[in-house]
Amino acid sequence: MERIIKIGTRGSKLALWQANFIADKLKTQGIQSQLVTIETTGDKMLHKSIAKLGSKGVFTEELEIQLHSGAIDIAVHSAKDLQAQLPSDLEIIAFTEREKVNDVLVSFNKYFTFDESQKVVLGTSSTRRIAMIRHYFPKVKTVDARGNLQTRMRKMEEGLCDALVLAYAGVHRMEMENYIVQHLSTETFTPAAGQGSIAIEASTSLDREVKQIIREAINHYPTEYQIIAERAYLKHLQGGCSVPAFALAEVNGDQLKLHCGIISLNGRDIIREEAAMDKDEGEKLGEILAKRVLENGGEKILNDIKKQIG
Numbered sequence: 001m002e003r004i005i006k007i008g009t010r011g012s013k014l015a016l017w018q019a020n021f022i023a024d025k026l027k028t029q030g031i032q033s034q035l036v037t038i039e040t041t042g043d044k045m046l047h048k049s050i051a052k053l054g055s056k057g058v059f060t061e062e063l064e065i066q067l068h069s070g071a072i073d074i075a076v077h078s079a080k081d082l083q084a085q086l087p088s089d090l091e092i093i094a095f096t097e098r099e100k101v102n103d104v105l106v107s108f109n110k111y112f113t114f115d116e117s118q119k120v121v122l123g124t125s126s127t128r129r130i131a132m133i134r135h136y137f138p139k140v141k142t143v144d145a146r147g148n149l150q151t152r153m154r155k156m157e158e159g160l161c162d163a164l165v166l167a168y169a170g171v172h173r174m175e176m177e178n179y180i181v182q183h184l185s186t187e188t189f190t191p192a193a194g195q196g197s198i199a200i201e202a203s204t205s206l207d208r209e210v211k212q213i214i215r216e217a218i219n220h221y222p223t224e225y226q227i228i229a230e231r232a233y234l235k236h237l238q239g240g241c242s243v244p245a246f247a248l249a250e251v252n253g254d255q256l257k258l259h260c261g262i263i264s265l266n267g268r269d270i271i272r273e274e275a276a277m278d279k280d281e282g283e284k285l286g287e288i289l290a291k292r293v294l295e296n297g298g299e300k301i302l303n304d305i306k307k308q309i310g
């Protein structure tokens with residue numbers, strides 16, 4: 001292909017790593033590309049907590065404006081940062097193969113052991129992680145650690161907290177695995193929808209052939225099946241990005257199993273649902289489980305959250 005694909009990305013180290021990863025994948029298929037770095041609202045407001053920023057897509061809005069204008073051909077995002085409901089003229093055209101999806105504890109103290117009877121302070125800014133810590137480790141204190149990975153590590157070094165709770169995927173991409181002191185189980189700390197994969201967003205008007213070539217170079221089908229179900233769940237929950245919802249799907253042969261739920265901000269109430277369907281029925285599976293979660297107490301949790309954040 002002659003055309004040079006313009007890849008829109010945020011400017012953080014992790015975002016650039018992800019964009020370069022995509023550029024490399026395109027290159028191995030003979031596709032030339034060029035990075036276009038774009039600052040997003042989320043980047044400009046690093047001092048505000050995400051929960052208070054509230055708006056969906058604080059990290060994605062500016063990239064989407066550039067997709068609309070045609071200044072970029074594709075936008076690269078962490079799949080979990082992409083709001084569940086995309087504008088109708090934008091779509092996800094590929095998901096990269098997912099890495100380990102779990103959360104980890106990262107610390108400068110090699111001997112850090114996580115024992116809930118200890119006085120431990122964990123840094124995180126995700127409402128899901130804070131709520132899960134309150135639920136599973138009620139004695140553990142949490143502190144807000146906003147910013148990119150490097151900023152969070154620096155805050156920890158300055159004494160903000162004993163350990164950080166982070167997605168394995170980001171830690172791995174930033175080559176900070178040395179600092180991982182514990183992997184958290186996905187059965188308790190079930191990850192956010194899309195965690196561990198990189199999503200490619202494009203305008204629905206992007207040339208079909210170009211879209212197909214990009215898709216062939218990048219898309220990992222089992223990951224796509226999983227994340228379609230996870231994101232369908234999120235969409236039908238209508239929660240927005242600051243809601244402590246979680247979803248993790250698994251593909252076994254032709255079967256797609258989705259485990260998902262929601263937890264109250266104080267960690268007291270947690271609702272989990274699980275079901276399986278044919279692997280290409282992820283949309284339906286996510287929708288059915290969202291209904292079930294809402295009926296079984298999720299609706300009340302969501303309303304309480306809206307009151308608290310609103």
Ligand SMILES: NCc1[nH]cc(CCC(=O)O)c1CC(=O)O
Nearest residue numbers: 078081166167169170195196197
């Ligand atoms: N919310 C920020 C964010 N978005 C994606 C990742 C990590 C990479 C991934 O999950 O794919 C992170 C950092 C984190 O949650 O620790």
